[in-house]
Amino acid sequence: MERKTGLILALDVTDREEAVKISEKVAGYVDAIKIGYPLVLSTGMDMISKLSEYAPIIADFKVADIPNTNRLICEQVFKAGADAVIVQGFTGHDSLEAAVKLAKEQNKDIYVVTEMSHPGALDFMQDVGEGIAKMAADAKASGVVAPATRPERVTEIRKIIGSELSIISPGVGAQGGTASDVIKAGADWVIVGRSIYQSEDPAMAAKKLVDEMKEFI
Numbered sequence: 001m002e003r004k005t006g007l008i009l010a011l012d013v014t015d016r017e018e019a020v021k022i023s024e025k026v027a028g029y030v031d032a033i034k035i036g037y038p039l040v041l042s043t044g045m046d047m048i049s050k051l052s053e054y055a056p057i058i059a060d061f062k063v064a065d066i067p068n069t070n071r072l073i074c075e076q077v078f079k080a081g082a083d084a085v086i087v088q089g090f091t092g093h094d095s096l097e098a099a100v101k102l103a104k105e106q107n108k109d110i111y112v113v114t115e116m117s118h119p120g121a122l123d124f125m126q127d128v129g130e131g132i133a134k135m136a137a138d139a140k141a142s143g144v145v146a147p148a149t150r151p152e153r154v155t156e157i158r159k160i161i162g163s164e165l166s167i168i169s170p171g172v173g174a175q176g177g178t179a180s181d182v183i184k185a186g187a188d189w190v191i192v193g194r195s196i197y198q199s200e201d202p203a204m205a206a207k208k209l210v211d212e213m214k215e216f217i
C-alpha cells in the first residue's frame with residue numbers, strides 16, 4: 001500500500017448507497033478503505049470490487065482459523081478484489097504463515113492484529129501483543145494493527161517489528177486517540193471510522209485528519 005495521506009477509512013456503514021456516496025467523497029483523502037463484517041454482511045461481497053473503484057480495499061475479516069481454512073478464506077477475499085486481508089495473530093505461526101504465503105503469491109498484503117484498541121484488550125490481548133508482533137515480523141507479513149488509544153504501545157510494537165513492516169492504527173476520534181500522536185509514536189496509517197462517516201461533511205473530516213498528520217508523515 002502506498003502512503004500518500006496516512007489515512008484509511010473504516011467504512012462500517014450498512015447501506016450500499018451510503019457506502020458508495022461516502023467513498024466518493026473521501027476518495028481523494030484516503031490511501032485505502034477498510035471494510036468488514038458490518039458492510040459486507042449487509043450488502044454482499046461485491047461491495048469489495050465496487051468500492052475498489054475509489055481506493056484499495058483492506059478486508060477486515062479478522063481471520064482466525066487453522067492454516068488451511070485461513071488460506072481458503074483469504075483466497076476468496078482476494079478473488080473478490082481486496083488488496084489486503086486482516087488476520088488475527090493469536091492463532092499462531094502456522095495459521096499466519098498460510099495467509100502470508102498466499103498473499104505473497106498474489107502480490108497482496110496481510111496485516112496482523114496484535115493488541116486491540118478497546119479497553120477489553122487489556123483482559124487478555126495486551127499480554128501477548130508483543131509476541132504476536134514478533135511472529136508477524138518473522139512471518140514477513142506486510143504489517144500489524146496496533147492501538148491508537150495507546151500510542152506508547154505503538155512505540156513498543158514498532159521497536160519489535162523494525163522498519164520493514166507497517167503499522168496501521170485504529171482508535172482515533174470516537175475511541176479517544178489522536179491521529180498526530182499515534183503517527184509520532186510510530187504508526188504509518190491511522191484507521192478512522194465514525195469521526196468520518198458520521199460527520200456532516202465526511203470529506204472535510206477526512207481532510208482535517210490528513211492536514212493534522214501532514215508534517216509527521
Ligand code: O7E
Nearest residue numbers: 010086116117145170171174175192193194
Ligand atoms: O472507532 P472507529 O469508528 O473510528 O472505527 C475503528 C475501526 O477499526 C472499526 O472498524 C473497528 O472494527 C476497527 N478496529 C478497532 O477499532 N480496534 C482494533 O483494535 C482493531 C480494529 C481493526 O480494524 O482491526 C483491523 C484493522
